[in-house]
Amino acid sequence: MTFFTYLCTFLLTFSCIAQTKETKEDFINAIHKTFVDSSFNNYLLFEESSAIPLDRNGIARLHKELSQYIPDSTLQHLIDKAFSDTLAQKWDCTLINSARCISSDSTHHLLSGVFGVKINPKWSKRRNRRESAKQLKIQREEFYGRTAQERQVYYFSRPIFDNTNEYAIISMSYVCGNLCAYGCTFLFQKIKGEWRKVAKARCWES
Numbered sequence: 001m002t003f004f005t006y007l008c009t010f011l012l013t014f015s016c017i018a019q020t021k022e023t024k025e026d027f028i029n030a031i032h033k034t035f036v037d038s039s040f041n042n043y044l045l046f047e048e049s050s051a052i053p054l055d056r057n058g059i060a061r062l063h064k065e066l067s068q069y070i071p072d073s074t075l076q077h078l079i080d081k082a083f084s085d086t087l088a089q090k091w092d093c094t095l096i097n098s099a100r101c102i103s104s105d106s107t108h109h110l111l112s113g114v115f116g117v118k119i120n121p122k123w124s125k126r127r128n129r130r131e132s133a134k135q136l137k138i139q140r141e142e143f144y145g146r147t148a149q150e151r152q153v154y155y156f157s158r159p160i161f162d163n164t165n166e167y168a169i170i171s172m173s174y175v176c177g178n179l180c181a182y183g184c185t186f187l188f189q190k191i192k193g194e195w196r197k198v199a200k201a202r203c204w205e206s
Helices: 003-019 024-034 056-066 072-084 104-112 125-145
Strands: 043-046 099-102 153-156 167-177 180-191 194-205
Touching: 024 167, 024 180, 024 194, 043 104, 056 072, 056 194, 072 167, 099 104, 104 153, 104 167
Parallel strands: 043 099, 043 153
Antiparallel strands: 153 167, 167 180, 180 194
């Protein structure tokens, strides 16, 4: 085999690897069913893919709660990458299965259950207050009359991968109204070509 043939084979292999590199949307498609309610046909996803929130206490908790599931050096590498991952990005929702992306304004309106009231300048203040109260009541009844699928918004951070693409960490949470929320940072490991959830840390609930 000539040098030219070797070179072409190498370039072709490198090109294939580059083309099959896993994106953050690919990862979400692979793991979202481990967190999203299994009864949902589709789910509302906040459009911004934020960084994993980390401070000194959060880093300490990750070490404490995940160290038994992953080599220390690999965990530290993931944490270092997460800590430096600060760029604002959005999901490419056309590539995420079953997700319906929702903007910041729409999320606020949905979760507050209040879409605003209309004031009629021709009415008295007393009548405007009365009519506003009616509008708010209708909006709240409509909000709480929705199914969980229609009023539960999911927030996924960008996944952070180690250099071998064997481990990944991601923060996932959902909000479904006032005092209705839950989230954790999850550790995934790729086993026989499939991402599997192996541990969670820094869980919170309200």
